[in-house]
Amino acid sequence: xxxxxxxxxxxxxxxxxxxxxxxxxxxxxxxxxxxxxxxxxxxxxxxxxxxxxxxxxxxxxx
Amino acid sequence: xxxxxxxxxxxxxxxxxxxxxxxxxxxxxxxxxxxxxxxxxxxxxxxxxxxxxxxxxxxxxxxxxxxxxxxxxxxxxxxxxxxxxxxxxxxxxxxxxxxxxxxxxxxxxxxxxxxxxxxxxxxxxxxxxxxxxxxxxxxxxxxxxxxxxxxxxxxxxxxxxxxxxxxxxxxxxxxxxxxxxxxxxxxxxxxxxxxxxxxxxxxxxxxxxxxxxxxxxxxxxxxxxxxxxxxxxxxxxxxxxxxxxxxxxxxxxxxxxxxxxxxxxxxxxxxxxxxxxxxxxxxxxxxxxxxxxxxxxxxxxxxxxxxxxxxxxxxxxxxxxxxxxxxxxxxxxxxxxxxxxxxxxxxxxxxxxxxxxxxxxxxxxxxxxxxxxxxxxxxxxxxxxxxxxxxxxxxxxxxxxxxxxxxxxxxxxxxxxxxxxxxxxxxxxxxxxxxxxxxxxxxxxxxxxxxxxxxxxxxxxxxxxxxxxxxxxxxxxxxxxxxxxxxxxxxxxxxxxxxxxxxxx
Numbered sequence: 001x002x003x004x005x006x007x008x009x010x011x012x013x014x015x016x017x018x019x020x021x022x023x024x025x026x027x028x029x030x031x032x033x034x035x036x037x038x039x040x041x042x043x044x045x046x047x048x049x050x051x052x053x054x055x056x057x058x059x060x061x062x
Numbered sequence: 063x064x065x066x067x068x069x070x071x072x073x074x075x076x077x078x079x080x081x082x083x084x085x086x087x088x089x090x091x092x093x094x095x096x097x098x099x100x101x102x103x104x105x106x107x108x109x110x111x112x113x114x115x116x117x118x119x120x121x122x123x124x125x126x127x128x129x130x131x132x133x134x135x136x137x138x139x140x141x142x143x144x145x146x147x148x149x150x151x152x153x154x155x156x157x158x159x160x161x162x163x164x165x166x167x168x169x170x171x172x173x174x175x176x177x178x179x180x181x182x183x184x185x186x187x188x189x190x191x192x193x194x195x196x197x198x199x200x201x202x203x204x205x206x207x208x209x210x211x212x213x214x215x216x217x218x219x220x221x222x223x224x225x226x227x228x229x230x231x232x233x234x235x236x237x238x239x240x241x242x243x244x245x246x247x248x249x250x251x252x253x254x255x256x257x258x259x260x261x262x263x264x265x266x267x268x269x270x271x272x273x274x275x276x277x278x279x280x281x282x283x284x285x286x287x288x289x290x291x292x293x294x295x296x297x298x299x300x301x302x303x304x305x306x307x308x309x310x311x312x313x314x315x316x317x318x319x320x321x322x323x324x325x326x327x328x329x330x331x332x333x334x335x336x337x338x339x340x341x342x343x344x345x346x347x348x349x350x351x352x353x354x355x356x357x358x359x360x361x362x363x364x365x366x367x368x369x370x371x372x373x374x375x376x377x378x379x380x381x382x383x384x385x386x387x388x389x390x391x392x393x394x395x396x397x398x399x400x401x402x403x404x405x406x407x408x409x410x411x412x413x414x415x416x417x418x419x420x421x422x423x424x425x426x427x428x429x430x431x432x433x434x435x436x437x438x439x440x441x442x443x444x445x446x447x448x449x450x451x452x453x454x455x456x457x458x459x460x461x462x463x464x465x466x467x468x469x470x471x472x473x474x475x476x477x478x479x480x481x482x483x484x485x486x487x488x489x490x491x492x493x494x495x496x497x498x499x500x501x502x503x504x505x506x507x508x509x510x511x512x513x514x515x516x517x518x519x520x521x522x523x524x525x526x527x528x529x530x531x532x533x534x535x536x537x538x539x540x541x542x543x544x545x546x547x548x549x550x551x552x553x554x555x556x557x558x559x560x561x562x563x564x565x566x567x
Contacts, residue, residue, distance in 0.1 A: 038471050038473075040467070040470075040471070041431075041464070041467040041468065041471055042435070042438075044462070044464065044467045045431075045435050045451060045454070045464065045467075047462075048447075048450050048451055048454045048464075049450060050445075050446065050447035050450055051446065051450065052450040052453055052454070053212050053446055053449035053450040053452065053453050054446045054449075054450075056074070056076065056211050056212060056213075056453060057081065057082040057211050057213055057215070058074050058075070058082060058085065058162070058163070058211035058215045058217060059082055059085055059086070059129050059132055059161055059162035059163070059215060059217075060125075060126035060128065060129050060161065060215045060216060060217065060286055060287065061072040061160060061161045061162070061163045061215075061216065061217025061218055061286070062072065062160065062161065062217065062218040062220065062285040062286055062311065
């Protein structure tokens with residue numbers, strides 16, 4: 001379970017991943033975002049209004 | 063990649079205390095609240111969504127009759143320009159209201175990395191506009207990057223791909239149908255429930271795709287109603303004798319960077335195969351039925367009947383395209399090789415254990431997250447709470463959205479950094495004509511009368527000019543970008559345009 005901190009299984013990393021090459025000297029790296037533990041995510045889910053989807057109405061788009 | 067591509071996202075909108083009959087006005091207000099530099103006035107030259115690539119123009123496009131309930135007759139006196147409220151941004155993107163949805167169209171990109179960065183930049187630009195509008199209104203404004211309201215209304219996330227005009231239209235359609243019917247096994251964003259099935263919307267199923275419920279024909283020019291798997295709109299936004307733009311409407315709104323890159327990368331490779339002469343390597347007996355069957359089977363074992371052979375699973379259908387692409391396209395460029403490698407990796411994992419892909423595919427990440435919560439809270443899939451959590455996955459506010467929560471917890475694989483996304487909010491790609499569009503917005507906005515995908519109309523020294531960008535779609539536009547980027551005055555730009563050889567192609 002994601003909330004219990006179980007270690008995630010990982011697919012093998014592609015050895016040559018062009019999207020991770022820089023190309024311009026400023027290539028992708030680890031995201032510079034803070035990393036709360038997954039209990040924060042559980043709290044976030046519990047804050048979701050259970051009736052949000054029931055009230056959610058939109059016009060048709062393309 | 064060797065072609066231009068982009069993504070257009072129609073966002074779902076909620077303003078505290080208001081309803082769907084307010085969404086056109088509120089969507090306009092959100093767009094107009096954009097806090098950054100922009101130019102108004104879209105140039106529609108060459109645009110006609112009724113024109114069909116099969117060689118005819120329809121009288122009118124289908125509309126959804128259900129939307130009439132949200133309109134008060136006689137109250138809409140706005141011009142098209144007022145209603146659209148176009149904003150062309152310094153990064154070359156378009157930000158506007160489309161049918162009551164704030165819509166962000168990325169600038170044209172040539173690499174998957176740029177496209178991912180600009181798609182995510184669109185989320186931040188949309189969020190900044192929503193926050194500004196919330197300040198003005200004193201009410202909370204929430205935007206969702208998804209495709210359904212769970213009550214039968216859908217709104218799109220479209221992809222645009224520039225391709226050679228000389229691929230026969232029928233070959234294009236027949237080749238794309240099996241591919242589009244099955245690519246949702248990795249490109250789907252996941253959805254709780256079934257809609258548009260001749261019965262009341264049901265929440266009992268988690269399916270792979272947000273959009274699969276909404277397709278009823280194989281090919282047509284419509285987008286609002288009676289939607290097709292292959293949209294045949296003929297708006298090349300480029301020199302029409304040489305190019306067409308494939309307008310893909312059957313895709314989902316992806317939050318995952320990896321999914322976005324894989325979706326666009328694989329589709330671009332299939333178009334490359336078409337340009338090299340491939341013709342429908344497999345034909346399904348009923349692609350429209352197949353798209354729903356595939357979406358509603360998380361085991362991915364559903365069998366799809368085809369012409370001239372035994373039925374195939376969706377993974378097997380995808381492997382036919384992958385094998386052709388591997389054989390013909392490997393080594394072409396870095397994006398091509400990345401796509402081929404990841405396509406194979408993902409298909410292998412989907413056949414063994416899809417949950418292995420929870421760190422990169424939207425539908426898997428969403429299913430794993432929601433199912434864990436469902437079990438922990440002892441909920442059933444048909445509890446509307448589950449659909450609310452589904453909706454929350456697509457909330458673009460990083461402090462509230464569940465996808466963002468996964469990302470912040472390090473659960474999702476990233477392809478670009480936040481720095482790249484930040485840069486893409488104001489800077490266009492350096493290797494496409496979007497650079498020139500952005501340059502006019504950044505430096506010469508006072509002179510601009512209107513801007514479109516294929517040109518800029520501006521006034522200078524009392525004279526009207528049209529900078530035609532229809533032919534500026536190949537990689538050699540970089541030369542022009544470098545030259546124009548060094549020009550400080552409009553005089554110099556006009557002189558450079560007039561020096562430009564007429565045979566740019």
